[in-house]
Amino acid sequence: MAGTDSSKKLDLRAAPVVVLCEPQLGENIGTAIRAMANFGLWELRLVNPREGWPNEKAAAASTKATHVLERxxxxxxxxxxxxxxxxxxxxxxxxxxxxxxxxxxxxAGNKMFAHISAGQKAGLLFGRERWGLNNDEVVLCDAIVTLPVEEAFASLNIAQAVLVLAYEWRRASRAGEGLPFDLEAGVPASKEDVVRMFEHLESSLAAGGFFTVPEKRASMVHNLRTMLTRANFNAQEVRTFRGVISALERKHRRKS
Structure with a gap:
């Protein structure tokens, strides 16, 4: 999903800390960093990374999330x-x-947001790639967060797990702010314009012999209008649709 706008300024709001316990591969650290950056997390702590730190593979996999890498x-x-x-x-x-x-x-996202909004610090602890966290580490935490994964295939890549939790943090912390963009729906079509569009279409269909059974015309018209109403046309779309009808009418007249 491309779409990074490099002209935008980073908004480093207070957010949960991500802790990776003994991560093995630099690539996994890097993709976790990228997931963090996607959803506004910027503080990463590593416990005994196997390949050391700094790590070139992690930097490459982070896709220029330097604001996380540097911290x-x-x-x-x-x-x-x-x-x-x-x-x-x-x-x-x-x-x-x-x-x-x-x-x-x-x-977890909701509770961390409430906790951080009260001026406190919160964090997410992720385990090793091969076998996760041990009980001595889990017991240090306030609660366990788990996902409704398929039990027969429950293991997640670290970056995937970070992404899910980071998304839930973002959802909770930005509630009410809406999505970053929304396509303009255009000026809604008036009911008068919509009815005229219906009548134009029905007149053209009648001229073309569509309503072959007169007693069924009313129900067919109802079905057509119901179907077209679901499209929720804006004013420009009504004009375009009527233009299509007119073009077909002109072609039909030339053939006649």
Whole structure:
């Protein structure tokens, strides 16, 4: 989905911190960074990345999300990476043998927004590519966030998981702001113009012999009008449609 507008200024609002625990591949870090940047997350913390940091593969995969890359912090332990956060969610697809609230990504987005709006800091903890988080790490978190994935194929790529949670954060934090753009619907057609369009079409169809059974004409007209009403024509579309009818009429007259 292309569409980056480089003329726009980045809006680095307060947002959740993303913590990746012992990520193995630079490419996965980079694509996670790209997912973060897509939805307004900009603070990434890495716990013991296997290939070290900085990482050229991560930079390449991040697709120029330099505002995230430049702020990456590296820690040796999860406890250090989340020390300043007062709300942390562990992301996992596996059931744990512990009492820990389990919530979905939509609820996580809403709760993080409320927490951050109150001036607090929140974060999302993601596990290793191969086996996720261990119980010692999960127990440090306030709740588990899990997705309604197919149980027989539940493993997500890190970037995919980050993308889902980042989207839910964006949805919650930008509620009421609408989408970044909307296509203009044009000036609505008046009912008078719509009725004239109907009559023009029906007159042309009658001249062409469409209504072959007179007693069925009324129901056929009703069906046509119902079908065309669903299109919700604007004023320009009515003019275009009538132009099409007129063009067909002229062609028919020339043949006659």
């Amino acid at each position: 990456v912090q590296v820690f040796e332990r999860v406890e250090e990476a989340i020390a300043d956060l007062s709300l942390v969610y562990a992301t996992t697809a596996r059931k744990r043998d512990m009492f820990k609230p389990v919530i979905g990504p939509d609820e």
